[in-house]
Amino acid sequence: MLQQQSVSLDEARRIIDAAEAKAREIGSASNIAVVDAGGNLVAHVRMDGAWIGSIDIAINKAFTARMFDTATKDLAAMAQPGAPFYGIQQSNHGRIMVFAGGMPVLRGNQVVGAVGVSGGTGEQDQTVVEAALTGF
Amino acid sequence: MLQQQSVSLDEARRIIDAAEAKAREIGSASNIAVVDAGGNLVAHVRMDGAWIGSIDIAINKAFTARMFDTATKDLAAMAQPGAPFYGIQQSNHGRIMVFAGGMPVLRGNQVVGAVGVSGGTGEQDQTVVEAALTGF
């Protein structure tokens, strides 16, 4: 039997609150999503004025970060033409997002969920997702 | 020019809080989703222990309620074999949910968004979604 810890809704909300505070601070209206250890959505918010097209991206950045237990920005380099994982974007029914803004949530060294942020530049999304983790 | 009012994130959260309180009261762990006037997701929560398969259903019940400005339970009757909208389930990329738990959110007689609840029996989901509207 495998033992798996996974983020609760309360924890997901604290993660989202931390992300939202930072997003407001830097003026980047964002979608913020949290998935559990199985990659399934726990909570999502779209801040007023955030892109509608970023709903799906935020959810899928969180999904991606859990699928490969990695920051989506690190996957970006590996998914470029000529790089070892070029083409990984096609997998998992097109849900793999290979740009900044998704991070796994760790307790010790077990991945217990992931966060995805979308709505700003790659740099802004990355700033917000890193702030999100401080809420955990 | 059209003027469209739409639920804000703050309002979506109040709607979700009201739903969650009722869900807890009746012991029905639920997914709760709110969409805006465009049918696009504003916020979603999955209560601890709620069915994973209900994430998609809650979001799509809210979507459905806004797509046709109607309670999904009323759509159920019209979508049965032999009824006038039989087959509507295939439309909109399979996102139309024809059972109880989705309701439009109205201000005056303008639909400004919708809520979807999934996780219990049809009756429980309907009880929770009606409570959700009192949060608005």
Next chain:
Amino acid sequence: MLQQQSVSLDEARRIIDAAEAKAREIGSASNIAVVDAGGNLVAHVRMDGAWIGSIDIAINKAFTARMFDTATKDLAAMAQPGAPFYGIQQSNHGRIMVFAGGMPVLRGNQVVGAVGVSGGTGEQDQTVVEAALTGF
């Protein structure tokens, strides 16, 4: 933090072995799939001669049984025209299977995964999936 137990690969193999033995006994070449607590595939086998079209069905029966923590045969009744969950088949991107052959795997009263069997009649699939659980 939520604590979730989930089937290991060793356990999935024992579940599959028990299913395969029963399938052979009743002469019903089957696809057998096991998913974990997150609904994600752990292991799958297709017995020689089993339907190719049943690969997807076995995997999705297991997925369905975990999505709603229920036997897929019980979902069948609820998904009929006029019944409370008519239309649930459209949800979750068409992955919901509403006929016999999928069962959740429980330890105590926690669902730790699910099994799906496809290849025979509904009755045969149900016989095989029930045998599968004895392997756990």
Next chain:
Amino acid sequence: MLQQQSVSLDEARRIIDAAEAKAREIGSASNIAVVDAGGNLVAHVRMDGAWIGSIDIAINKAFTARMFDTATKDLAAMAQPGAPFYGIQQSNHGRIMVFAGGMPVLRGNQVVGAVGVSGGTGEQDQTVVEAALTGF
């Protein structure tokens, strides 16, 4: 009349066992999948701790290796921007994987199936898939 030989479930299991032994030796928790001569899944395992996002990739690497009777790592070069098969990734409903880890299974010079491995670096996946073939 065409005569087609195809891997049996027993053979698929021996292939998987050989892959799993190598994966354990090099410490690369892997998803391993075997498809038959028709490109359809015969068996899949996800080793404990292997990436969830690699389930789909392992199955599709095996699929790809059979679709074009080629090692997926050789396809990688041909699928780069400017190369002759650039865009092949979009074909076959997004199931074509153009990086290392998929190999056809041959008897004599007839392709009788294929194996796909995903979970490590491209180099690790390639090492494991080559070991897989020794099980045949």
